[in-house]
Amino acid sequence: MTKWSTKSLSGWGRYPVIQAQCARPSDRDETISIVQDAPSPLISHGMGRSYGDAALLEDGKVILTRNLNHMLAFDEANGLLTCEAGVTLEEIINTFLPRGFFPPVVPGTQFVTIGGAIGCNIHGKNHHHDGCFGDHVTKMELLLANGDVVTVSPTEHKELFWATIGGMGLTGVILNATIKLTPVKSGEIDVETIRVENLDHFFEVSAESADFTHVVSWIDTVATGKNMGRGVFMRGRYSNSTATSESGGVDRLASAIGKLANGKSFNSNLLLNRFTVRAFNEAYFRKEKKGCVKSMTNYKPFFFPLDAVANWNYIYGPRGFLQYQFVVPSRDAVREALKLVSSSKEASFLSVIKEFGDKDHGGLSFPQKGITLAMDFPNTGKPLFKLFEKLDQLVLEAGGRIYLGKDARLPSKHVAAMYSDLDTWKDTRKKYDPNGLFASDLARRLDLL
Amino acid sequence: MNVLILGATSPIAQAVAHEYASHKHDIFVACRKQERADEIASDLVLRHDVRALGAAFDATNLDAHADFIAHVEEEFGPIDVALVAFGDMGQQEESQQDISAARKIIDVNYTGAVSLCEAIAEHMLTRKSGSILGISSVAGDRGRQSNYIYGSAKGAFTLYLQGLRNRCFPNGVHVLTAKLGFVDTRMTEGLDTKIPIASPEQVGRALYNAQQGKKDVLYYPRFWAGIMGVIKAIPEGLFKRLKL
Ligand SMILES: Cc1cc2nc3c(=O)[nH]c(=O)nc-3n(C[C@H](O)[C@H](O)[C@H](O)COP(=O)(O)OP(=O)(O)OC[C@H]3O[C@@H](n4cnc5c(N)ncnc54)[C@H](O)[C@@H]3O)c2cc1C
Numbered sequence: 001m002t003k004w005s006t007k008s009l010s011g012w013g014r015y016p017v018i019q020a021q022c023a024r025p026s027d028r029d030e031t032i033s034i035v036q037d038a039p040s041p042l043i044s045h046g047m048g049r050s051y052g053d054a055a056l057l058e059d060g061k062v063i064l065t066r067n068l069n070h071m072l073a074f075d076e077a078n079g080l081l082t083c084e085a086g087v088t089l090e091e092i093i094n095t096f097l098p099r100g101f102f103p104p105v106v107p108g109t110q111f112v113t114i115g116g117a118i119g120c121n122i123h124g125k126n127h128h129h130d131g132c133f134g135d136h137v138t139k140m141e142l143l144l145a146n147g148d149v150v151t152v153s154p155t156e157h158k159e160l161f162w163a164t165i166g167g168m169g170l171t172g173v174i175l176n177a178t179i180k181l182t183p184v185k186s187g188e189i190d191v192e193t194i195r196v197e198n199l200d201h202f203f204e205v206s207a208e209s210a211d212f213t214h215v216v217s218w219i220d221t222v223a224t225g226k227n228m229g230r231g232v233f234m235r236g237r238y239s240n241s242t243a244t245s246e247s248g249g250v251d252r253l254a255s256a257i258g259k260l261a262n263g264k265s266f267n268s269n270l271l272l273n274r275f276t277v278r279a280f281n282e283a284y285f286r287k288e289k290k291g292c293v294k295s296m297t298n299y300k301p302f303f304f305p306l307d308a309v310a311n312w313n314y315i316y317g318p319r320g321f322l323q324y325q326f327v328v329p330s331r332d333a334v335r336e337a338l339k340l341v342s343s344s345k346e347a348s349f350l351s352v353i354k355e356f357g358d359k360d361h362g363g364l365s366f367p368q369k370g371i372t373l374a375m376d377f378p379n380t381g382k383p384l385f386k387l388f389e390k391l392d393q394l395v396l397e398a399g400g401r402i403y404l405g406k407d408a409r410l411p412s413k414h415v416a417a418m419y420s421d422l423d424t425w426k427d428t429r430k431k432y433d434p435n436g437l438f439a440s441d442l443a444r445r446l447d448l449l
Numbered sequence: 450m451n452v453l454i455l456g457a458t459s460p461i462a463q464a465v466a467h468e469y470a471s472h473k474h475d476i477f478v479a480c481r482k483q484e485r486a487d488e489i490a491s492d493l494v495l496r497h498d499v500r501a502l503g504a505a506f507d508a509t510n511l512d513a514h515a516d517f518i519a520h521v522e523e524e525f526g527p528i529d530v531a532l533v534a535f536g537d538m539g540q541q542e543e544s545q546q547d548i549s550a551a552r553k554i555i556d557v558n559y560t561g562a563v564s565l566c567e568a569i570a571e572h573m574l575t576r577k578s579g580s581i582l583g584i585s586s587v588a589g590d591r592g593r594q595s596n597y598i599y600g601s602a603k604g605a606f607t608l609y610l611q612g613l614r615n616r617c618f619p620n621g622v623h624v625l626t627a628k629l630g631f632v633d634t635r636m637t638e639g640l641d642t643k644i645p646i647a648s649p650e651q652v653g654r655a656l657y658n659a660q661q662g663k664k665d666v667l668y669y670p671r672f673w674a675g676i677m678g679v680i681k682a683i684p685e686g687l688f689k690r691l692k693l
Pocket residue numbers: 012043044045046047048049050051054055065085086106107108109111112113114115116117118119120121122123124125167168169170172173174175306405406440
């Protein structure tokens with residue numbers, strides 16, 4: 001029998017924090033009986049690395065999927081791994097990198113589950129090259145609201161398959177999935193780091209980097225004038241070399257944050273403000289040599305620099321923080337957004353910018369062709385929300401959208417305009433869950449059901 | 450080594466299995482459902498590249514135990530380490546009112562455990578080698594009103610393991626009694642412990658080390674040895690008045 005207990009739960013941004021009834025089913029049968037017995041709404045929750053309220057449900061029940069963590073089969077010839085949805089990317093890397101395989105798409109942290117990677121249809125530094133996580137899922141077993149388990153794939157129940165990819169946990173509980181891993185020669189990345197002096201320079205370098213599989217850039221969103229959009233651009237490919245990079249360690253950014261966070265909870269909201277962020281950005285930018293520096297870097301600092309610092313989300317103080325990540329088709333909109341942010345009193349401590357390729361999955365999947373900018377802001381309350389409203393307007397007018405996996409506050413009136421495929425997605429969802437058994441605080445806030 | 454895990458769906462049992470597999474030992478996992486045993490075995494094979502097999506058993510099906518262990522020995526090879534991890538905490542109140550509920554707790558935690566340990570010991574004793582790791586509980590150290598049905602079954606198991614150790618020691622078979630405090634599994638879900646709770650992985654490592662070091666009794670987390678020392682020292686005249 002499943003035991004439920006009340007836990008305090010939040011996403012990575014620690015805003016909002018809710019009290020929720022939680023259970024940790026230990027196998028598929030228990031998960032199925034939870035759904036069959038459920039009188040109240042349910043949502044799946046993996047590692048809780050989405051930032052806002054996507055994996056939260058205030059007065060329903062939350063299924064913690066972490067104990068559904070068995071690897072079930074591996075077809076080495078084709079790199080096809082079948083595993084339960086609570087397995088994390090970290091576990092996959094630890095198990096399969098020694099055998100020459102890496103997850104096809106990874107986000108900025110390896111502490112996410114397969115269920116979460118599919119639920120948010122995550123993108124990585126290789127979006128322009130390899131698309132989203134969902135492009136590498138060949139099939140899933142999905143537990144539906146009526147308690148049935150169906151196999152969905154690009155050929156079987158195709159519509160439901162694509163509604164579940166990026167479906168924010170709202171079509172059912174993913175029990176397991178088959179993923180095509182990428183063959184690699186080593187866990188090292190050949191990296192080129194380029195200091196970019198401003199936004200135009202960023203676009204120039206980005207255009208020249210199309211044949212690198214992995215591309216991302218840190219951007220200083222505080223700098224104004226001729227420095228606006230300056231940053232540090234990184235591009236790389238899996239190395240063919242069998243040597244290993246020496247550091248085995250933490251890159252500069254992580255070590256800087258490590259010093260700030262040190263695994264502790266900060267009881268001040270004042271640590272990160274306009275002035276400290278400006279000073280940090282200045283120092284970080286200045287430390288980078290002009291021009292292009294080549295190096296070989298281990299996958300950890302390259303893909304997951306912040307994972308070296310446990311609980312870095314605590315540096316933002318007890319009110320937590322919010323990420324604003326959008327994608328817009330035009331460069332001008334990015335420039336406008338930077339102007340808005342750099343002239344506001346809010347300071348984004350960590351910001352990254354990247355150009356997406358043209359893979360767009362529809363539904364609630366975030367990536368579309370254009371430029372994506374992600375900014376982390378300490379939660380200053382009203383003033384921050386005001387800035388976000390202005391950004392919403394800008395994104396809407398530019399024909400862009402914001403990433404629901406990072407969102408905690410978008411007003412529902414904007415969703416349909418941002419996600420043009422929303423009605424089709426809703427119809428599919430309703431067909432399989434007419435009574436809205438699967439729900440989340442995000443879904444309620446945005447009226448997605 | 451060949452390691453047999455009984456009660457493999459328990460997170461503690463799986464942590465022990467992973468610990469041994471990470472040291473390249475082969476694993477045979479057994480739990481009530483064949484499908485689950487197969488999943489756990491595939492997971493061990495994939496993560497650690499060891500040999501792992503799975504089968505179904507029920508701790509309360511006493512008549513089948515001797516054959517089951519013989520079957521494991523035949524299919525898997527001589528058992529070098531056996532973990533008895535299954536258990537059932539039941540519900541104290543329910544088992545006060547309904548003897549069949551109390552009976553189930555006793556049957557799983559005590560009778561079933563004894564039956565399987567005997568079957569395993571027989572094979573190990575003929576070979577004069579092997580380790581039996583029994584998971585008992587600090588709840589078995591002293592009877593308390595809040596869980597004395599479970600506590601007494603675990604207490605009986607502790608006593609049983611003590612006797613078994615006494616019998617096995619001269620014949621080269623090692624017996625470990627693991628008295629666990631709070632561990633983060635479904636058994637403690639929702640329990641407001643106020644006392645630090647161990648992760649299954651920590652327990653897995655501690656059990657592995659205790660087996661390697663041929664320890665007799667392990668309290669884990671270790672501070673429970675101190676807590677239970679104090680609790681056991683309270684005179685009964687006083688203890689019976691406490692609300693524990
Ligand atoms: C430091 C950091 C960097 C990040 N970088 C990126 C990035 O580069 N790109 C990117 O795309 N994202 C990024 N993210 C976001 C993160 O990758 C996603 O939010 C991911 O979904 C988190 O996985 P999780 O297991 O924590 O899922 P959760 O946060 O627990 O859940 C996320 C969503 O998936 C659903 N879900 C979870 N499990 C299941 C299941 N079994 N069945 C059905 N639905 C399920 C939930 O209901 C929820 O809607 C980053 C996050 C952090 C903290």
